[in-house]
Amino acid sequence: MNKSVIALMGVALIMGGCSQKVSYGDAQEVETTTIEFGSTDLQKIAVEMTDSMLTSGSVAAITRDSRPIVFVESIKNKTAEHIDTESITDSISTRMLNSGKFRFVDMTRVEAVREQLDFQNNDALVNPGTAIQFGKMVGAQYMLYGNLSSIDKRSGSDADVYYKMTMRLMDIETGLIEWADETEIRKKESKSLIGW
Numbered sequence: 001m002n003k004s005v006i007a008l009m010g011v012a013l014i015m016g017g018c019s020q021k022v023s024y025g026d027a028q029e030v031e032t033t034t035i036e037f038g039s040t041d042l043q044k045i046a047v048e049m050t051d052s053m054l055t056s057g058s059v060a061a062i063t064r065d066s067r068p069i070v071f072v073e074s075i076k077n078k079t080a081e082h083i084d085t086e087s088i089t090d091s092i093s094t095r096m097l098n099s100g101k102f103r104f105v106d107m108t109r110v111e112a113v114r115e116q117l118d119f120q121n122n123d124a125l126v127n128p129g130t131a132i133q134f135g136k137m138v139g140a141q142y143m144l145y146g147n148l149s150s151i152d153k154r155s156g157s158d159a160d161v162y163y164k165m166t167m168r169l170m171d172i173e174t175g176l177i178e179w180a181d182e183t184e185i186r187k188k189e190s191k192s193l194i195g196w
Helices: 003-017 039-054 057-062 085-098 107-122
Strands: 069-072 076-078 103-105 142-155 158-171 177-190
Touching: 039 085, 039 142, 039 158, 039 177, 057 177, 069 085, 085 103, 085 142
Parallel strands: 069 103, 069 142, 076 142
Antiparallel strands: 142 158, 158 177
């Protein structure tokens, strides 16, 4: 056999013999792989914003005697990165719901509900006595919304990323802002010129 073919087969054998190890880690562990937005940032923002809202005096006043109905608008991503802001929104609304102080209407599912109600009320397969009637949904009293923005600076091998999350809770009837807060994250990275 040709020496180059033997060498190529040897390299292929070595490369094919490399294995990849996969293991589970702690989902709460601090992620430090890169300075881009990551799971630790998502968890920090969700916890800080929700706890700030739930402990505020204005929210204590509006939840004292009832569980207000809230519509949560998806958080707007105003960063240059692709960030799954729906996950941030989901984490915040889950924490709020689990607090027992709020109830929610999910506007992202209204079309699916409308289709189901149409099916129940207009299809011969459904028993009319068990069909849910149109016009029974409850309207939201408050809207929770927010923005995630960032400032990204790079110089040589140094990088600095600043994230700011702003959220507000608005009374839909009056337009008054009942609660607002911000949380910030700063991440720095320095790459060494020598790979040590």
